[in-house]
Amino acid sequence: xxxxxxxxxxxxxxxxxxxxxxxxxxxxxxxxxxxxxxxxxxxxxxxxxxxxxxxxxxxxxxxxxxxxxxxxxxxxxxxxxxxxxxxxxxxxxxxxxxxxxxxxxxxxxxxxxxxxxxxxxxxxxxxxxxxxxxxxxxxxxxxxxxxxxxxxxxxxxxxxxxxxxxxxxxxxxxxxxxxxxxxxxxxxxxxxxxxxxxxxxxxxxxxxxxxxxxxxxxxxxxxxxxxxxxxxxxxxxxxxxxxxxxxxxxxxxxxxxxxxxxxxxxxxxxxxxxxxxxxxxxxxxxxxxxxxxxxxxxxxxxxxxxxx
Amino acid sequence: xxxxxxxxxxxxxxxxxxxxxxxxxxxxxxxxxxxxxxxxxxxxxxxxxxxxxxxxxxxxxxxxxxxxxxxxxxxxxxxxxxxxxxxxxxxxxxxxxxxxxxxxxxxxxxxxxxxxxxxxxxxxxxxxxxxxxxxxxxxxxxxxxxxxxxxxxxxxxxxxxxxxxxxxxxxxxxxxxxxxxxxxxxxxxxxxxxxxxxxxxxxxxxxxxxxxxxxxxxxxxxxxxxxxxxxxxxxxxxxxx
Numbered sequence: 001x002x003x004x005x006x007x008x009x010x011x012x013x014x015x016x017x018x019x020x021x022x023x024x025x026x027x028x029x030x031x032x033x034x035x036x037x038x039x040x041x042x043x044x045x046x047x048x049x050x051x052x053x054x055x056x057x058x059x060x061x062x063x064x065x066x067x068x069x070x071x072x073x074x075x076x077x078x079x080x081x082x083x084x085x086x087x088x089x090x091x092x093x094x095x096x097x098x099x100x101x102x103x104x105x106x107x108x109x110x111x112x113x114x115x116x117x118x119x120x121x122x123x124x125x126x127x128x129x130x131x132x133x134x135x136x137x138x139x140x141x142x143x144x145x146x147x148x149x150x151x152x153x154x155x156x157x158x159x160x161x162x163x164x165x166x167x168x169x170x171x172x173x174x175x176x177x178x179x180x181x182x183x184x185x186x187x188x189x190x191x192x193x194x195x196x197x198x199x200x201x202x203x204x205x206x207x208x209x210x211x212x213x214x215x216x217x218x219x220x221x222x223x224x225x226x227x228x229x230x231x232x233x234x235x236x237x238x239x240x241x242x243x244x245x246x247x248x249x250x251x252x253x254x255x256x257x258x259x260x261x262x263x264x265x266x267x268x269x270x271x272x273x274x275x276x277x278x279x280x281x282x283x284x285x286x287x288x289x290x291x292x293x294x295x296x297x298x299x300x301x302x303x304x305x306x307x308x
Numbered sequence: 309x310x311x312x313x314x315x316x317x318x319x320x321x322x323x324x325x326x327x328x329x330x331x332x333x334x335x336x337x338x339x340x341x342x343x344x345x346x347x348x349x350x351x352x353x354x355x356x357x358x359x360x361x362x363x364x365x366x367x368x369x370x371x372x373x374x375x376x377x378x379x380x381x382x383x384x385x386x387x388x389x390x391x392x393x394x395x396x397x398x399x400x401x402x403x404x405x406x407x408x409x410x411x412x413x414x415x416x417x418x419x420x421x422x423x424x425x426x427x428x429x430x431x432x433x434x435x436x437x438x439x440x441x442x443x444x445x446x447x448x449x450x451x452x453x454x455x456x457x458x459x460x461x462x463x464x465x466x467x468x469x470x471x472x473x474x475x476x477x478x479x480x481x482x483x484x485x486x487x488x489x490x491x492x493x494x495x496x497x498x499x500x501x502x503x504x505x506x507x508x509x510x511x512x513x514x515x516x517x518x519x520x521x522x523x524x525x526x527x528x529x530x531x532x533x534x535x536x537x538x539x540x541x542x543x544x545x546x547x548x549x
Contacts, residue, residue, distance in 0.1 A: 094484075130488055130493075133487060134486040134488040135486070138484075
């Protein structure tokens with residue numbers, strides 16, 4: 001029967017959005033940063049990306065069989081998770097360790113909690129953190145771009161004093177994780193997602209903005225603030241991982257609180273505990289999302305608060 | 309039948325009522341000290357000695373202790389044995405004392421020991437109490453050792469029996485260890501997996517999964533003789549050490 005002949009209750013005007021379509025949009029938006037990362041770091045990065053995406057798909061397939069979870073079909077969400085994990089890894093990260101990360105993301109964080117829509121934190125962020133805690137040396141060994149020899153380098157955040165100009169930071173011709181270096185490529189993807197209305201700009205803007213503002217307040221130096229916004233995983237995290245539907249608040253006010261919280265925690269971690277704090281900030285705010293949603297419930301029309 | 313019943317006092321603690329995996333008692337030392345096999349064994353043996361001795365003494369004193377002050381009385385007995393064990397470990401196994409640290413004296417507030425005193429030893433005669441303590445202790449030790457082995461192999465790639473005697477497992481073939489397993493998150497992860505596994509085994513044996521741990525779902529239901537409601541709730545609240 002044609003879908004036109006279906007009789008159903010309102011709303012009668014529907015969008016054709018579905019999970020697979022949205023995930024495809026996210027994959028397309030990650031394409032510039034992915035291609036740039038492969039160009040920058042060579043075939044090792046390409047292998048890592050291919051392995052992560054493939055192993056996430058395989059784990060998703062096996063976990064669904066094992067847990068008899070029919071809720072989430074084989075949409076592209078596992079591919080997005082795999083790609084995001086790869087973009088969060090240093091270019092020469094050992095492949096078998098990356099597969100462990102994919103296992104943690106798909107099987108432990110996503111499918112054990114009930115599959116797509118039930119994960120309590122972003123699977124890719126969780127995988128990154130598990131790998132960072134498990135293999136700290138490999139996760140913090142970065143390599144020079146355009147160099148086939150294994151010459152290690154520091155990321156801009158890890159340098160004693162950064163000699164890179166703002167332009168260099170924008171283009172991202174420096175060491176770092178595969179997908180985090182080029183701010184321009186990430187921003188192109190973000191703008192695509194915003195135009196396609198896959199994400200709203202609220203979380204990325206409040207996240208990146210609060211990192212800048214708080215650094216400005218703490219250091220009193222504008223160039224430090226710009227540096228803080230353009231380095232590390234701020235753009236990658238703010239645009240692609242903090243905006244995950246499942247683990248971000250639903251209301252606009254909630255999204256602003258979420259974004260600012262991420263930014264503030266990032267700056268706090270960076271100023272003391274570790275060189276980079278984006279992933280820990282996002283996972284921490286992920287855990288607070290149910291409470292943020294609880295306190296930012298929108299008032300229904302005509303609703304009056306009961307007087308105490 | 310009588311013989312089987314006597315034996316079941318012992319086997320209960322290892323399988324059906326494994327204190328860690330089925331009763332979920334004593335999780336604090338379980339998560340904290342199982343970073344290695346020897347830590348797990350040391351903790352398990354120390355707790356077993358205290359458990360057996362305190363069960364026997366409390367069972368002997370069960371008609372003497374007034375019920376209103378039973379908890380302080382139990383704690384006093386347990387604390388005495390913990391002090392003895394602590395001094396012995398300090399004297400003869402200083403390495404284990406160093407690695408267990410504060411968790412050795414904290415056996416005083418281990419809820420397994422208090423729970424067995426409250427639920428079993430204070431209501432049964434000496435010999436069943438002895439067997440119960442032994443069974444619970446062996447169950448505790450086996451579980452801790454299992455967790456310790458899993459976490460040590462994955463987290464460090466080797467098994468260290470002593471400082472000199474180290475058996476390389478995955479480190480022998482150059483596989484790097486996953487540090488997270490000897491850190492707290494790994495402890496929770498392995499603990500959860502073992503509980504899931506024990507639930508699966510219990511399900512295979514025809515037991516239904518515990519949906520709501522009220523009096524009906526309580527694994528110690530058969531032992532519980534309190535007419536005024538579940539004694540387990542009260543014990544657990546007090547003994548959440």
